[in-house]
Amino acid sequence: MMRRLQEKKRNRTRNAGGVPVDSYKAGLAMANALNELRPKKPGVVPELTTELNLFHIYFLYLWFTGQLSELTDAQSIPTLTLVSGSATCAPHCLRRIREAGISWVEYVIPYQTNNGIIYFWQPIPEALNPIFSYWLTHHDTQLGLTPALKSQLFEQLKERKWRTPKTLRRKNMLRKDVLYSYIPHQAEIDPYLSTPAKKAIMSGTMHHHSALSYQKLNSNQIRYEIFCAHRRYLARLTQAINTSEIKSFCDLYLPSSKTLKPIFSTQPSLPPYLKQTGEIVSYELQISDGARVYVPIPPISLGSERALEIADLTLFFNYLRQRVQSPPAKGASNNELRHYYNLRTYELALLFVLLTGTRPHHHISIERDDCFDLRKALVKDKGRYRLIDICDYLREAICAYLILQQRLYQSLSPSITSSLSVIWYLVDDKHHTQCLTAKDLRQFMAKEWQICFSIHTSKRPQQKVVPYRLRHSFAQHALMSIKPRLSTQQIDLLMGHSELGEHLGSTFTFKGSDRMLKEFLNHWPELLRLSPITQHTSNNKEEMG
Numbered sequence: 001m002m003r004r005l006q007e008k009k010r011n012r013t014r015n016a017g018g019v020p021v022d023s024y025k026a027g028l029a030m031a032n033a034l035n036e037l038r039p040k041k042p043g044v045v046p047e048l049t050t051e052l053n054l055f056h057i058y059f060l061y062l063w064f065t066g067q068l069s070e071l072t073d074a075q076s077i078p079t080l081t082l083v084s085g086s087a088t089c090a091p092h093c094l095r096r097i098r099e100a101g102i103s104w105v106e107y108v109i110p111y112q113t114n115n116g117i118i119y120f121w122q123p124i125p126e127a128l129n130p131i132f133s134y135w136l137t138h139h140d141t142q143l144g145l146t147p148a149l150k151s152q153l154f155e156q157l158k159e160r161k162w163r164t165p166k167t168l169r170r171k172n173m174l175r176k177d178v179l180y181s182y183i184p185h186q187a188e189i190d191p192y193l194s195t196p197a198k199k200a201i202m203s204g205t206m207h208h209h210s211a212l213s214y215q216k217l218n219s220n221q222i223r224y225e226i227f228c229a230h231r232r233y234l235a236r237l238t239q240a241i242n243t244s245e246i247k248s249f250c251d252l253y254l255p256s257s258k259t260l261k262p263i264f265s266t267q268p269s270l271p272p273y274l275k276q277t278g279e280i281v282s283y284e285l286q287i288s289d290g291a292r293v294y295v296p297i298p299p300i301s302l303g304s305e306r307a308l309e310i311a312d313l314t315l316f317f318n319y320l321r322q323r324v325q326s327p328p329a330k331g332a333s334n335n336e337l338r339h340y341y342n343l344r345t346y347e348l349a350l351l352f353v354l355l356t357g358t359r360p361h362h363h364i365s366i367e368r369d370d371c372f373d374l375r376k377a378l379v380k381d382k383g384r385y386r387l388i389d390i391c392d393y394l395r396e397a398i399c400a401y402l403i404l405q406q407r408l409y410q411s412l413s414p415s416i417t418s419s420l421s422v423i424w425y426l427v428d429d430k431h432h433t434q435c436l437t438a439k440d441l442r443q444f445m446a447k448e449w450q451i452c453f454s455i456h457t458s459k460r461p462q463q464k465v466v467p468y469r470l471r472h473s474f475a476q477h478a479l480m481s482i483k484p485r486l487s488t489q490q491i492d493l494l495m496g497h498s499e500l501g502e503h504l505g506s507t508f509t510f511k512g513s514d515r516m517l518k519e520f521l522n523h524w525p526e527l528l529r530l531s532p533i534t535q536h537t538s539n540n541k542e543e544m545g
Helices: 002-014 023-036 054-064 129-138 147-159 176-180 182-189 195-201 209-214 219-241 244-250 310-323 334-356 392-412 438-456 468-480 488-495 511-528
Strands: 093-099 102-113 116-123 216-218 251-253 260-262 283-288 291-296 301-303 376-381 384-389
Touching (some): 023 176, 023 219, 023 244, 054 147, 054 182, 093 129, 102 129, 102 195, 116 219, 129 260, 176 182, 182 195, 182 219, 195 209, 209 488, 216 219, 216 468, 219 244, 310 334, 310 468, 310 511, 334 392, 334 438, 334 511, 384 511, 392 511, 468 488, 468 511, 488 511
Antiparallel strands (some): 093 102, 102 116
């Protein structure tokens, strides 16, 4: 029982929105690490403040890239290489981009895809750029570590027990391993860092690994998110380090000028390419006729490709709405009425998947006993019940469908079966009700999608369009939504991504979060420009037969 409770607690701790690392304890641990990197000689007390050296550069690089935890021996320490702005992006390379008189260091981020690892340039965190820019400017030929120096650095960082300075003893500081995973942990619990960006920062297994299969960003967007995330993580650490008892350990002398420089410092201004909102473009240096020109590198799309274009969704669902706009005329046969009802059932089921993001499995409907005033409903997802919100547009569609269902009872008197426990269902040619299955919905959507695009556009329709891609489209819209902007935890909640212990305590109980989710859900049909729902009221009773 206790092991199960601990697992639940651990899952909640790792979830987006979890408790961040204590910045003061992290600052103490950082001061302890920098103290350990001071040059030491037998019988000589090291100075409180020392010169910036290559060990500092390697330590900071391995720390903010999250590689310190992965070091297994001295040979696993990479060799940093300074390359020009025209060089190909390769592991552990550094380069400088100069724009508007401001020099900025960039490093390489690996990104694992289904087709292998790709690499792209990433601007170094703002707080670390002054230190790295200084070193690459004045010591550009001093980046390599000999095997002996790598062994010494590995011993200091991984094998040797650190000796805490007297002034920092009896302070409650982080363990060494927690300090080493500071950046990956902050990324894991960051509520406003998207899942594709989390994957780029974290080398281990994602907490909600399946969430990555539903989201897509390009490399420029990921670059921007990581740069902003690093700024947040280091800003809180810088504030803690600036306390009097820690600051002296985190200041270094610059070898050339002997001036004092904080290990984390504020950049007075950013180059223009880092001031853009939403994306950071990567550049390649080209020299033409003696002129140096930075040419933008085309971004790479990373993540799921299964989300459908909004324009295609608008066309398809408005095509379905047009088909069901007019009910059967007065005197229509029972077969025509049944066919019309089934068409409305398929349309409603597809709308349900599109506007709620639920998995299109099993009945693909809502149990009558689990629907509450057509505003919220319980669905069973992967063996577990979860609560979903029903947006206003979907609620209107269900209400209109229920009116049609009453007309159906009066005209056809379908056989009463267990399928009546769900709100929408099909009626066969013998007037027996039957549950709508995932196979039925797949076949209907595949057929109607091809017909729709062959009639309304010259564009060749996509093949293998299945209802599950509507769920992908819902997830992608949730990721890209600006007003309101959803947190990673809220997106996971809408998609039903949770681990043991995370489904307890619903976000719906918090009014502010509930309002935000409803605003998002109601904005989705507006963005899709779905046709209005027509209510067939008593004026249409005669036509309905």
